[in-house]
Amino acid sequence: MNNLVKLNLPLAQLKLSEENKITFVRCLIRNKKIVLTPEEWVRQHLIYYLDSHFNYSKSRMAVEYEIKYNQLNKRADIVYFDLDSNPYLIVECKAPNVKLNKDVLHQIVTYNSKLNTPYMLISNGIEHYIFEVIENQIIARDTLSKQ
Structure with missing residues (x-):
């Protein structure tokens, strides 16, 4: 459990456990143990951040x-x-060692073509990019609005 990367996000209060040398995290949304992969580490911190700093209710x-x-x-x-109950924000999480490039942006835009959320966020826990969709135009934003 000591090889967890420090993220560019507030430290989340997560419940970690270990079984047979596999680290698990209790998901803040699903309330069940999930294998703690680098991507899951980022996802749980983003859930915490959206909830605690932007009032995006879990x-x-x-x-x-x-x-x-x-x-x-x-x-x-x-x-x-x-x-x-309309989709408002879609988030794509990547492991900290994964570069946020045009392929990641293409992935979230593809998913959003079905959801039509006004906001998209991509993050690897180190870098974060927020986009607003207005009349089929994707506009980079500095931050999200609070709920």
């Missing part, structure tokens, strides 16, 4: 939200829903 977040795309089942890492 009760309106879905993790590994299924999206049908070209007859394939894809999964968005985090989807946040507004008060009317």
Whole structure:
């Protein structure tokens, strides 16, 4: 459990455990033990950050939200829903060693073509990019609005 990368996010209060030399984290949304991969480390910190700093209630977040795309089942890492239960924010998490490049942006744009959220966020825990979608234009933003 000592090889966890320090992220460019507030430290989340996570419940970690170890079984047979495998580290688990209790998911803040699913409330069950999940194998702690580098991507999951980022995802749990982003859930904590969205909830604690932007008031994005965990009760309106879905993790590994299924999206049908070209007859394939894809999964968005985090989807946040507004008060009317419409998708509002889609988040794509990558491990800290994964570069956030045009392929990652293409992935989230592809997923969002089915969800039509006004906001998209990509993060590897070190770098974070926020985008707003206005009239089919993708505009980079500095921050998210609080809920």
